[in-house]
Amino acid sequence: MKTERTYPRAVVTPKAEAALLRGHPWVYDAEITALDGTPENGGLVDVVSKKDRYLGTGMYSEKSKIRLRLVSRNANDSFDSAFWERKLRWAWDYRKAVLREEDLTCCRIIFGEADGFPGLTVDRFGPILSVQVLSVGMEVRKELLFPLLVEVLRQDGQEISGVYERNDVALREKEGLPQYKGWFPLPGKTVPDSAVTEIVENGVKYLVDVENGQKTGFFLDQKFNRQAVARLSKGRKVLDCFTHTGSFALNAARGGAAHVTAVDVSESAVEMARDNARRNGLENTVECVCANVFDLLPSLEKQPRKYDFIILDPPAFTKSRATVANAITGYKEINYRAMKLLPRGGFLATCSCSHFATEEKFIAMLHAAAHDANVQLRQIEARQQGPDHPILWGVDETSYLKFYLFQVV
Template identity: 50%
Template sequence: MEKAIVTLKKGEGRFLKSGGLWIFDNEISQVSGEFNNGDLVTVQDFDGYCMGTGFINELSKIRVRMMSRVKGQEITEEFLKDRLLAAWEYRKKTVDTSSCRIVFGEADFLPGLVIDKFSDVLVVQSLALGIDRMKDVIVRLLKEILLEDGVIIRGVYERSDAKVRTQEGMERIKGFLGEPFDTNVLITENGVKYYVDVEDGQKTGFFLDQKYNRLAIQRICKDAKVLDCFTHTGSFALNAGIGGAKEVLGIDASELGVNQARKNAELNGLEKIVRFQCEDVFELLPRLEESGEKFDVIILDPPAFTKSRNSVKNAIKGYREINLRAMKLIKDGGYLATCSCSHFMTPDLFTETIGQAARNVHKRLRQVEYRTQSPDHPILWAADESYYLKFYIFQVCDEK
């Protein structure tokens, strides 16, 4: 059957023409031909110029997600295998692949798809209808590619339970893709061991995007008293411990996360150095200040305070508050590691917010380094949404 044809309005498709992979509903003039949601369609400009092939979904504001910019390209198994092979070869060049993100959606030209590798387990997250139809084939092809490299995958788990699936008209689902297996997976990263709960952990089970940011804090934590806020399952706190900290306190509001963090501390023989507490960070920081506590290093790794443009103002208040409180608790000449994982909190806005916090408490910041997400979460310059993680390390000095 001939593909339906999506025709753009005159003057629209600027995002697509600059290298992006999305076409929004208000950019389309007409759709000619028959199709079902999730089908592949041909996209053309207002004047009939072919823009490539993508899959369509009338239930989504992102009406078409592009798979290829090549005229007449068929999306075959060979095409998909080439995309997956390119993604894997890139990871082999840029990161430790023992645990890494192998597919990062649009940044790997496989829109709506995330695949994480935790040791010998794959976790798949499908967020768009068109790619969801290809999911089983993609998993089979990726396992074949990895096997050719001597990497045997013992199990695959699906974590397509993100809320964004409902915007595509899909149910939120999770479960085994193939034979069941133990979903508590042991991984090692930066010399730190973790148990990753791929069934019930946040997102796909573990935040791989902070891999080298966690490594970066090890050297500043030697012989230090460290506070790790929003510790989740203890990853930054444990890197501080491995780095030679004399004492570490990790804080998180999730009892589940804190319990997992304690198990991870025991796994690394750090339970006497790295402690965890279940508390609300916003409530704890003022109490620590009142009690006169001081730390050599404070790490702030909060969840995204905003997931839309509409809530950015409230997010700014949240980021300013925690950074301000942290700076007051840091000894003169101590260090602050602070980050934001919200795409809508732009680098300029995040930088400005931290600067405001420093001015409010009369602190001077010396930037040690600025980092983003690990290279296995590549930033595609034509896809703004792929750039989301901002990570600073500062030395915090009193005004003198």
């Protein structure tokens, strides 16, 4: 029996209704035609069509252009502690289903909209959860959600020593939220002495600095793409561009590469890559170099061929539609240079982690780069982010990582 709703109601445009019915969870400010009641910032609002059809219940943001983010499409949900615990347990059970047991100690547990927690990211690095809260609705519920998640994991034999908030991102300001980072106080637990911990991924050991590392501390989404690179690396001379802390380079070395050159423009990242190479006993195979890839690749053209496998894992060249054209130019430059450097029969791994550089645009760029480099590409694999970063159909924003393995023929 349908329960009586007591939340404010937002009437939305037919365009918003169609998007919600396709599965997208957002309602923009301009799509609300009427608001019955006075919602609290971060509070819940029922969303209805002009014909009073119930479309879902979402969290209200008074500052953001994304005015409502749906968390349920069930008119009978009560949104109590049991509701949120159930959703957390679903997210964890999903990871247990799609990952190997050894991968569960370092994985993404909550991937925002794809898990029904809009604006929330939770990454696990051993005993530490690194969290990022990008919506006011999740901000006002974190006091409930974080202890609940720790308890869900504890009941499954997974002990968590601390939750570290990486809320030092400008995107929070669009929600009217301050930037900061620090430990979240868990009831009954002492704050850990350090935000640095060791993880093991694909058999490679890394020291992860949750407080100061990029994003939440470490990029987990390429886990299985690194395995694919390792399988192709045996006996090869590998150039890993934009290496960050050396993850692709180390996987290539463990895969039996003859030699790996790991390059990054950041001296601190290069030093971390060196530390990780020593940590895994691979310092004699992996050479870490501080250089600008855009300068390095052209300079290598003037030298005898040194590499037969090149990996391009750049940071996101664009974070908005306005700069996509410039980003595609950047992607084309490094891919063109890499294709020119590789011998016939050489291998190329190339990717983009920008949602706005769509797969269609990325593929067109690769065709253009291959044409200009006068090479033909034989596709080995087309891959995406790992399954702990699930792609929710109907929510294009959850699909962002494009990863291709080619042989130059």
